[in-house]
Amino acid sequence: MGQSQSERENSIKEELKKLAYKNRWFIENRWTVEEQQENAKRVADRLLAIATGETVEPVTVTEAPQAEFLDVAVPDNFTPPEWLVKNDNFPIVGRRFSRAEFIEYVKWVRVNEHYTWSPTGITMHHTGFPNLSIRPNGFTEQHMLNMRHGYINDNGWRHGPHLFVDDHGIWVFNPLSIRGVHAVSYNSTRYGIEMLGNFDNAADFSHERGLSSRSHGMFAAAVLMKYAGISTAKLNFHRHDPETTKSCPGKHVNFSDFEEEVLAIVERV
Secondary structure, X not given: OOOOHHHHHHHHXXXXXXXXXXXXXXXHHHOOOHHHHHHHHHHHHHHHHHHHOOOOOOOOOOOOOHHHHHOOOOOOOOOOOOOOEOOOOOOEOOXXXXXXXXXXXXXXXXXXXOOOOOOOEEEEEEOOOOOOOOOOOOOOHHHHHHHHHXXXXXXXXXXXXXXXXXXXXXXXXXXXXOOOOOOOOOOOOEEEEEEOOXXXXXXXXXXXXXXXXXXXXXXXXXXHHHHOOOOOOOEEEHHHOOOOOOOOOOOOOOHHHHHHHHHHHHHHO
16 A cells, blocks of 8 residues: 555655755764855755754754664674785785774774784875776775785885775775784874875865765774774874874865864764
8 A cells, every 4th residue: 555645745754854964974073164164054954844843942953863874783693704815925904894884893803813913003005006997996906916916026014004094995905903004104003094085285275076085095094093092192194103294184174173073073983
């Protein structure tokens, strides 16, 4: 039996209300121009008034809808995937995780893998090359294998950055339980997170995919703080390394804004 007119109207109102609250959250947490924020909030509040049939006072939505924030729910029988390369020469996990899966994976590693180092912080990078246009669909497992090959043959490395993030998810590269290689001064103490994009370039920085890549990077950092024992005071950029002249993770990325958003995510995770 189909829905009655009344049921359809109630369903539409409920959906409208959810969308309005979701929009309100993005206004509060993703927009930076105050005047635009205020105008958009008025629209969102009017939508809420229409949906509920009553006057709605201005509200501040402190959390994004859970499913949207975590991308997808993790099934109860979630088990970590096998590492793509297991040998001791240069092991890599090489697998992509959703946000919710990454939380479960970090918690699993803490309990089940033997740590051969004692990480205390996190260093953020951008890939620079490849940029967004070179990876129009983000990373693949083959890209993980290619990067491992390049690090070994071009750099002479035996480890790499711990995470790569793109606009689709979070890739674990170097096992979290093993020291990585990503920044001279921080290899022995900090996780390295590489965000897909060249954020010295304004086009990559402002592109929707660039925003998504950085969002996944922020989320990954927050999860490591929340579940891997990393202090919230121990986030930095590659450019903070006195041994480099790079602007990494890009001259358009402001550290204070980035750190503030990471700490806000720690509270929401």
